[in-house]
Amino acid sequence: MGIEVGGLLGLIWLVIVVWAIIKVAKSSAGGVAKLLWILALLLFPLIGLIVWFLLGPKG
Template sequence: MDVQVGGLLGLIWLAIIIWAIVKCAQSNAGTGAKVLWILLLLLMPVLGLILWLLLGPKG
């Protein structure tokens, strides 16, 4: 049962990260900023997501 719960949580986390990357790519920010945010989200998913939610490009 623990493996299934961990797998489900991992899948949900992956979906959240993918959503954040897509939103970042669709934002009005410059290309350099988009690349840096996406790299941050890929290399440090937890910290990157928190920073992106707080400081990332809006709209």
């Protein structure tokens, strides 16, 4: 049972990170800012996602 739950949570986490990367790519931020946000999300998924939710581009 643990493997199925862990796999499901991992899939949900992956979807959230991919969604955040798409939102960053579609944002009105400059090219360098987009690149830095995407790198932060890829290299530090948990911390990058939290920081992006708090400080990332709005709208």
